[in-house]
Amino acid sequence: MRTDDSLLRDPTAEAAGLARAPVAAPADLRAGTVALLDIGKMRGDEFVDRLAALLAARGFRLKRWKKPTNTRTAPLPILQEIAAEAQAVIIALSDCGSCTSCSTHDLNDLDQRGVPGVNVLTEEFQDAFARQCGSLGFEGRAVFVPHPILNRTTAEIHAIAERYLEAILAALGSAEARRAA
Amino acid sequence: MPLDIPCPTLPDDGLVVFLKAECPTCQLVAPLLPALGATVVVQDAPAAFAGGWDDTALALSFAADIEVVPTLIRRVGGREVARTYGWDREEWRRLSGDAALGEALPVFRPGCGSKSREPNVHEHLVARFSQPGIGSRQVAVGEWDDPIEACFDRGWSDGLPVVPPTDARILRMLAGTPLSPQTVVGRMPPDLAPLTVEKVAINAVMAGCKPDYMPVLLAAIEAALEPVFTLHGIVCTTCFSAPIIIVNGPIARSIGMNSGINALGQGNRANATIGRALNLIIRNVGGGRPGELDRSTIGGPGKYTFCFAENEDDPRWQPLAQARGIAPGRSAVTLFQGDGIQGFVDWKSRTPEELSKSLSMSLLAVGHPKLCEFFNAILVLSPEHHAIFADAGWDRARIEASLRDNLRRPGTELVAGAQGVGEGMAPSRAGDMVDKFWPEGLLVVRAGGAAGLYSAICCGWSGGRFREESQPVTKEIIA
Numbered sequence: 212m213r214t215d216d217s218l219l220r221d222p223t224a225e226a227a228g229l230a231r232a233p234v235a236a237p238a239d240l241r242a243g244t245v246a247l248l249d250i251g252k253m254r255g256d257e258f259v260d261r262l263a264a265l266l267a268a269r270g271f272r273l274k275r276w277k278k279p280t281n282t283r284t285a286p287l288p289i290l291q292e293i294a295a296e297a298q299a300v301i302i303a304l305s306d307c308g309s310c311t312s313c314s315t316h317d318l319n320d321l322d323q324r325g326v327p328g329v330n331v332l333t334e335e336f337q338d339a340f341a342r343q344c345g346s347l348g349f350e351g352r353a354v355f356v357p358h359p360i361l362n363r364t365t366a367e368i369h370a371i372a373e374r375y376l377e378a379i380l381a382a383l384g385s386a387e388a389r390r391a392a
Numbered sequence: 393m394p395l396d397i398p399c400p401t402l403p404d405d406g407l408v409v410f411l412k413a414e415c416p417t418c419q420l421v422a423p424l425l426p427a428l429g430a431t432v433v434v435q436d437a438p439a440a441f442a443g444g445w446d447d448t449a450l451a452l453s454f455a456a457d458i459e460v461v462p463t464l465i466r467r468v469g470g471r472e473v474a475r476t477y478g479w480d481r482e483e484w485r486r487l488s489g490d491a492a493l494g495e496a497l498p499v500f501r502p503g504c505g506s507k508s509r510e511p512n513v514h515e516h517l518v519a520r521f522s523q524p525g526i527g528s529r530q531v532a533v534g535e536w537d538d539p540i541e542a543c544f545d546r547g548w549s550d551g552l553p554v555v556p557p558t559d560a561r562i563l564r565m566l567a568g569t570p571l572s573p574q575t576v577v578g579r580m581p582p583d584l585a586p587l588t589v590e591k592v593a594i595n596a597v598m599a600g601c602k603p604d605y606m607p608v609l610l611a612a613i614e615a616a617l618e619p620v621f622t623l624h625g626i627v628c629t630t631c632f633s634a635p636i637i638i639v640n641g642p643i644a645r646s647i648g649m650n651s652g653i654n655a656l657g658q659g660n661r662a663n664a665t666i667g668r669a670l671n672l673i674i675r676n677v678g679g680g681r682p683g684e685l686d687r688s689t690i691g692g693p694g695k696y697t698f699c700f701a702e703n704e705d706d707p708r709w710q711p712l713a714q715a716r717g718i719a720p721g722r723s724a725v726t727l728f729q730g731d732g733i734q735g736f737v738d739w740k741s742r743t744p745e746e747l748s749k750s751l752s753m754s755l756l757a758v759g760h761p762k763l764c765e766f767f768n769a770i771l772v773l774s775p776e777h778h779a780i781f782a783d784a785g786w787d788r789a790r791i792e793a794s795l796r797d798n799l800r801r802p803g804t805e806l807v808a809g810a811q812g813v814g815e816g817m818a819p820s821r822a823g824d825m826v827d828k829f830w831p832e833g834l835l836v837v838r839a840g841g842a843a844g845l846y847s848a849i850c851c852g853w854s855g856g857r858f859r860e861e862s863q864p865v866t867k868e869i870i871a
Contacts, residue, residue: 215516215558216539221529222548222557222594222676224585229531231547319545346534348546 230350236299236327236384243298244272245383246326248289250314252281254360254368255304258331261372262303262379282309284316294324299383303331306360311336315343318351329382331375333358352382402452403431404470407488410453410463413440415504417479418462420497428488435461435507453508454517460503464488478503512564519559525573526559528590543598548676550668550696554598565593568603569610577610578617580678581624582685587613587677592669595676599669604647605662607871608725609669612637612699615727615865616670622729622862625855627680632692632731633853636770637667637699638837640713641723643869644701651701653841656733656772656848667697692731703775703839708782712837715788716866723869728770728835729862732850734758738777739845744784747777748791751847752798756828758851762806762816764799764826768833768852768864771795774840777847792836799828830859 221229237243245266249259259275266273274296278285293300300321305311311332318330330351332340335358344351356371363371402408407430411418414436422441425432431445433452438444447453456465460477466487467473476483479501485493508517518524533542539556543549555561566573566589573590580587589610596609616623616635626633639649650660658664674680682691704711713724736754741747751771759767773781773791781791803824808816817826828834833856840846855862 215519215560216556217533217535218558219531219533219539219542220526220557220559220562220594221531222591222598222672224580224583224587224591224677224679225529226583226585226679229529229546231545323544346537348531348542 228350230344230348232350233322233352234325234327240299240380240383241271244274244296246293246297246300247273247275248285248293248300248302248317249275249277250281250302250305250310250317251278252304252306252310254363255281255306257365257368258304258356258360258372261369262301262376265373265376278313278317281305281307282313284313284320290317290320290324293321294326297326300326300328301331301379301383302328304356304360305330305332305336305340306358308336308339311339312343315340315347315351319344319347319349322349322351327383328352329354329379331356331379333360335359354378354382402433402456402467405468406431406466408433408456408465408467410435410447410456410458410461410465410506411441411444412461412504412507413437415461417501417503420501421462421479421484421494424484424494424497428490428493430464430488449520450508450513450517451521453506454514454521458506459509461506462503463506512560515560515563515567518563524559524563526562526590527574528594547681548598548672550672550675552696554672555600557594557597561597562590562593565596565601565603565606566590568593568606571610577613580617580673581680582628583677583679584624585677585679587617587673591677592673595672596665596669599672600661600665601669602647602661602665605666605669607869608639608643608647608662608723609666611725611867611869612666612670612727613673615725615867618865618867620861620863621727621865622855623674625862626729626853627674627678628685628687629853629855630687630689631853631855632688632690632694632851633729634692634694634698634731635667635670636694636728636730636850637670638712638726638728638770638835639666639699639701639723639869640704640711640718640726641869642721643723643871644704649701651703651705651839655700655703655839655841656698663699663701664697667694667699670699671695671697694731698730700839702837706775706778706782706838708787709778709838710788712835713866718866718868723871724866725869726835726864726866728768728850728864729853729855730768730770730850731853732770733772733848734851736847736849737845738847741780744781744786744791744794747780748794749798751777752795752828754849755795755799755834756801758828758849759854760815762808762810762813763857764801764806764817764828765830765833765859766857767854768829768835768856770835770837770850770852772840772848772850773836773838774844774847775838775842776845778838788836792834795834795836796827796829796831800825801828802826830856832863833859835864
């Protein structure tokens with residue numbers, strides 16, 4: 212039998228979904244720093260490298276952080292630093308279950324600190340992302356890229372970054388990307 | 393009467409006895425049970441009785457609506473046809489058909505209370521084994537997740553932890569009002585969403601209320617939803633304001649509200665949670681969330697909670713509710729659109745005239761010293777300050793009249809640009825003597841501890857300038 216505390220009742224007017232909407236994306240992504248949070252999964256750094264180069268070339272101010280392991284949520288100091296220094300965050304690249312769960316917690320945590328973000332995951336983990344968001348009660352933003360990642364060449368991973376850059380920026384609310392879309 | 397809940401696991405025919413090991417009367421009858429052939433249902437320690445069924449979850453006790461142990465029931469064809477409580481030799485003999493049963497036992501021994509009827513247990517059992525009749529969406533929290541964090545995650549909190557709104561807690565809260573959970577008490581701004589008694593109860597649970605606070609909370613909601621209270625404006629305004637709740641009458645004492653030391657501060661559950669519940673309802677049902685439709689530029693701590701009781705321990709003082717038309721001996725809430733406090737310190741005034749002038753100097757600053765007939769206000773007189781008036785024979789009416797006189801200013805000092813300050817009243821008022829407050833715009837209340845020459849001022853919101861459109865509201869509390 213479930214414990215009593217595991218079933219709650221909705222205190223709202225139930226006019227909207229149960230999940231919490233993410234904080235609004237900044238009006239101008241170039242007005243502040245965009246955090247790139249590498250979750251520490253193998254090969255993910257190659258994706259983030261290319262993403263960083265592309266964003267820098269477009270004039271975005273970037274700062275990178277890297278988790279010590281993809282199998283845990285981000286250490287508190289990293290979350291605090293991102294909240295203090297960045298106005299938006301791109302979290303990449305999840306291609307496994309623990310990556311997905313932990314990175315989605317990071318997305319939720321940063322959102323509650325006021326930092327809007329997008330989680331980049333592979334298509335195989337769309338359901339897992341939805342489930343994790345559901346259990347967190349959070350409408351997280353995500354961009355899904357092709358699966359798998361681990362057995363690709365660096366050139367192929369870079370090509371994926373190039374192909375999904377606009378979608379990532381659009382998810383973060385970039386006016387320029389929305390226009391392009 | 394047994395509840396209309398199927399009880400399929402009990403035998404269709406025969407005797408059933410409900411027991412608990414810690415009950416002396418249950419122990420008294422235990423030697424009789426093997427010969428009776430009864431099904432033995434045990435609420436606490438099944439091994440304590442031969443062949444005892446495990447009902448530590450109390451499912452069978454709840455289904456059979458057991459109030460006392462031992463209870464002996466005879467069932468025929470799947471239905472109960474007779475029951476008796478405690479040890480009553482004649483009744484046990486009648487139900488069992490054994491005319492010699494318990495000859496060695498006393499004639500009568502009362503039983504003990506059923507575990508299913510212990511305080512706070514019944515609502516848990518309704519939630520687990522019955523249809524609780526709660527219509528709000530159910531939200532499942534992950535097995536390993538913290539329900540308090542889950543409430544934060546879903547945006548249901550004002551920033552402080554909330555009590556998770558489980559069915560058992562909601563049912564207990566609903567017991568605090570005779571109203572049906574489906575009763576719509578109004579439409580809560582800014583979304584103008586229907587507010588049911590059930591949603592009130594859920595948010596009251598989250599705020600930490602006790603069930604007997606419900607009449608006060610419901611009266612506060614009723615007052616807040618009066619059009620002239622302008623709650624919609626209060627919630628969405630860029631001003632600081634939130635509803636300030638003042639409670640008068642016997643209910644304040646009966647639910648343990650604080651009207652004395654630190655009355656406007658922390659530490660009293662009723663003061664803290666009634667005000668908090670109203671603000672959570674505004675947030676969760678009305679959609680008044682900061683940064684979304686709550687656009688308060690700076691905000692204020694009153695947006696968490698601001699609720700206190702008036703100190704009515706001096707018969708020389710007419711309580712606010714009576715001044716606003718509520719009969720003596722009745723309870724009431726008064727809702728005011730305000731913020732604060734602005735502290736008022738006067739350690740030296742000894743006459744009522746001095747103190748009235750002194751208070752007026754601070755009251756003039758409400759909102760802005762040059763804005764008159766604009767903001768309403770609450771003046772919270774401490775007992776020591778009040779005593780200076782009362783000892784000189786001044787009652788409420790005289791205090792208010794004196795303050796009004798002392799707060800009247802020549803328009804030449806108040807118009808925009810006067811005294812080198814751009815803010816101010818319309819130039820057309822230059823020739824007038826202008827009152828600081830509308831005649832009904834200053835609510836004087838008495839609260840606080842016996843010691844301390846400190847009073848407090850709560851500033852009203854800027855909508856108070858529309859005298860007919862935005863006013864404090866008083867409602868009688870119907871418990």
